[in-house]
Amino acid sequence: MGDRPGAECRWRAGVPAVSEAAEFAVGFIGLGNMGAPMAHRLTDWPGGLVVCDMRPDAVQPFIDAGAKAAETPAELAENCRVVSIVVLDDAQVRTVIAGPDGLLRTAKPGTVLAVHSTISDRTAAELAAECATRGVEFVDAPISGGAPAAQRGALAIMVGGSATAFEAVREPFGRFGSLVIHAGEVGAGTRMKLARNLLHFVAFTAAAEAQRLAEASGLDLAALGKVVRHSDSHTGGPGAIMLRKTTAPVEPDDFWFPILGHVRDLGEKDLSLALDLASRLNIDLPLAQRALHDLGDGLGVGPGPLAKEHS
Structure with a gap:
């Protein structure tokens, strides 16, 4: 059964009877x-x-x-x-x-x-x-x-x-x-599991995009990988922002608004700088462009000035 369909299992041996007690097989x-x-x-x-x-x-x-x-x-x-x-x-x-x-x-x-x-x-x-x-x-x-x-x-x-x-x-x-x-x-x-793996594989695709930018910039990709793994081990990676119980917009007087607004502002700044670098290097970064456009809405606080500037 491990790797192929239609397979039967081998060996035969007696096992304890099923029980409603804690020690069930x-x-x-x-x-x-x-x-x-x-x-x-x-x-x-x-x-x-x-x-x-x-x-x-x-x-x-x-x-x-x-x-x-x-x-x-x-x-x-x-x-x-x-x-x-x-x-x-x-x-x-x-x-x-x-x-x-x-x-x-x-x-x-x-x-x-x-x-x-x-x-x-x-x-x-x-x-x-x-x-x-x-x-x-x-x-x-x-x-x-x-x-x-x-x-x-x-x-x-x-x-x-x-x-x-x-x-x-x-x-x-x-x-x-x-x-x-x-x-x-x-x-x-x-x-x-599908939602979790959606994040996983979209992140892999983003990692590939980041590597293209790094490679075009003449950077050591192995060193970049070390930095990513090190920082994610401390920040928690994308899961660090998955703390709310809803994806609805955040009201301005909500506890989360200034926190997520700060994340949006930092993200839009860094994404804008990365896209400027990519433009000078003639590298296409479609995920970065989409992230700049969607980050604020995704966080629930709406787009910031940099996203509006690039829209």
Whole structure:
């Protein structure tokens, strides 16, 4: 299940019976680059860990560490109260949950199936409805932080599902995540992950634009990268301004207005200077131009004089 669709899991072993007590067994399907370090954090889970993956070499280290292994998702679900799923895409998730040897063949009412893969929120809603017909809880629980955070138990986990399901998964998820957020109903976890990754990849695109300007200016790009990582580690990067509960315009007498107005003024100044430099170097910076135009409105305080000057 780790990297290819339609795969079955290997090995078969007995596992403790499902219990409503705290020491319930946890299942883990998909032991790839992300799944393996997450599952390793559960090898000493009090109720036992059951793993499932198509590749014997992925499963064996978990058997050596004391985990049990199941041949198929259906076999795994026989005795696990919570099941984490880390596979490639929507199609694999559907196969693992609702396929011929899927979890729903044997999952008992009250079992929680948690998908950590980033899938469509519509797929999450459809699978949740199918699970509900069997009395099974579904949560979409995408993760952020990458394999290094998984190894340290420091992932951010965004959970979409019922309050009951969230309570069931909070403790096992806390083994591989240092921030476990209940984002809301099913699908909310996925929507939060998509918003988070929107920022991530737009920022990557902005970083590429910044590098073009730096390179044209004759700067050392590796040194620039060091400066960016150093300063972001102190300022928090873009997340530092994500403190309000709304994107509505900020009233002039609001606590946030002078703070965000100051951020806008600094940003417009620096963006204007960067765009002036780019013009002299004959470098096109479309993201910088858009940022100068949109920064004030995005912060909720409206454009400043420099943005109006360049509009």
